[in-house]
Amino acid sequence: MKKKITLKTIAKELDVSVSTVSKALKNSREISLDTRKKIQAFAQLYNYRPNNIAISLKNRRTKNIGVIIPDIIHHFFTSVFRGIEKYANTKGYNVIVCISDESFDKEVINMELLANGSIDGYIMSLAGETQKKGDYSHLISVVDQGIPLVLFDRVTDQIQCDKITINDEEAGYMATKKLIEGGSKNIALVMNENYLNVDAQRAHGYYRALQEAGLKVDDSMILRLPYQFEDEEKSEWFFKENDIDGLLSVNEVFAIRCMKRLQQLGKRIPEDVAIIGFTNGILSQMANPPLTSVTQYGQRMGKTAAQFLIERVESQLEDTQMPYRTEVIQADILERETTR
Amino acid sequence: MKKKITLKTIAKELDVSVSTVSKALKNSREISLDTRKKIQAFAQLYNYRPNNIAISLKNRRTKNIGVIIPDIIHHFFTSVFRGIEKYANTKGYNVIVCISDESFDKEVINMELLANGSIDGYIMSLAGETQKKGDYSHLISVVDQGIPLVLFDRVTDQIQCDKITINDEEAGYMATKKLIEGGSKNIALVMNENYLNVDAQRAHGYYRALQEAGLKVDDSMILRLPYQFEDEEKSEWFFKENDIDGLLSVNEVFAIRCMKRLQQLGKRIPEDVAIIGFTNGILSQMANPPLTSVTQYGQRMGKTAAQFLIERVESQLEDTQMPYRTEVIQADILERETTR
């Protein structure tokens, strides 16, 4: 294994001091053109690269961003991640990813793992368990330590920090309204079994639209499914029991699975049942028929999150005070073939 | 912003030396129980965490793994990533992800970005452009520097390193044979427009199966699509021109899109056209009808890759010699409803 080349080795080799080498490589005019050229040539030849770790230690910043997300199956999270990664790279930042798997413990462990100076700040979306539990002490601790934190999508009021969300309530409202306008009267809502603030918001919008239209609001029309959707019986029972003509789902996976189930029961989509899902991912596009869905602009969300974080990180260096920001990205309904 | 607490601050506060603190926190018996207790209590109280960066600098290892993948849309890559991340975490490693976007330049830039000591080793799958170009100098440079590298899926003979692949040729063969056994005689092969070694391998298998069955091998039966599949016309034309009764696709996205197109043209699946795709992802599961597919065991691949890399990284510390390994993971065909 070839040994790593450092300033020191160069200095020794060329019989100059380390600081001369350092300056020469920065093309400082303090150093004579001659030595500069000589040192630069040598460095080039041996492919010298400054050690990032040493620089991080010196500058007390890593140029790494920690991203903690609940999963990487749902298209929404991968698209947000993509947005973060793209923007971060243009700014010379790397992205360290941890998956919390919706677990509170893993979220805490992952944060700990990164808290020790590996990153300049976090971008995260809360695990389902964390929201259910309502325990945010690990986040509070991070914020208290002055480590920048940006929350997206699954956020909480309990923490003071930058946040990016979509207008979930309104999107739920608009989607439901769209179903109503299409003639649906018995509209089911499919959401996660575990509490998620985004689900709750979307449910609010759903209720509001129903009430406004004078339709009955009935808890029996809500289907709560486990995250991984193994519970096939539950949904089968639900659709046999309830004679629905419309369905709103908080994500595309549930939407598609429900659509399949309904089709198996002989329902035509959208004639018998109209469907709208959240997240406009590849699944929605490829579904048969293609799914009308609420686009969440994941990439943009990721980009904004990264922007907020990096701005805050760099503002700390200059000791600038910055108020916390909350950006709400407007979701749209993209009409395809599962609505009337 | 609360200031970071370091050994130094603790030492000053308790009026002992830095090394005493260091030892005490390691519970070294060199230090009297009294001081140990006192220091530990203090550290606990102020939530002291050793600075990872400093430790990295000292140990010349970061406990970070760099993962460079062509994209994050295809389920295959996300599942491999998941496998890497999971295993790495159990070993106390973090994962830095870069997306090459199938671009040679981005691949090079991303490698550079990480090459400066940010990571202990790379796990990567080559960008399409890189394979097309056949320029592996950036990889050679990394290997020359003694930085461990594990290649998966999209590998090359040009580089000596650990590798994980699936038996692409055989999988292509088996899948084609399955189609033939189901009665298909005119079998199309759908692959990427750009050269990828995995596509080429799978095509070999496809040819072999056709020949063995005495079916004609005809280049006009091969549909080459751009990565993002914007080229709707091309496939439309292809399916109108060729009267096929079987289709093998090198990934699930192409498979599903072709299936949709065929359905639009009035074909019944699998009665008129049987279909098999590579990658058993959520898209295949959710398709209508569900897609018969070649499972690549992405998570296992990722886990093995991480294992190989970490073993190599840690063997370097002990200066153990290790031969390069190549593991071939056996792909299976998971039969669903698009085959007869």
Added chain:
DNA sequence: TTGTAGGCGTTATCAC
């Protein structure tokens, strides 16, 4: 039992 010193690789400051 505790402390000192040197080093990991870099950079900034100040002295020569």
Added chain:
DNA sequence: GTGATAACGCCTACAA
């Protein structure tokens, strides 16, 4: 122009 020194935070061999 060039070099010595200290510092970032931690660890450890060695000295006291």
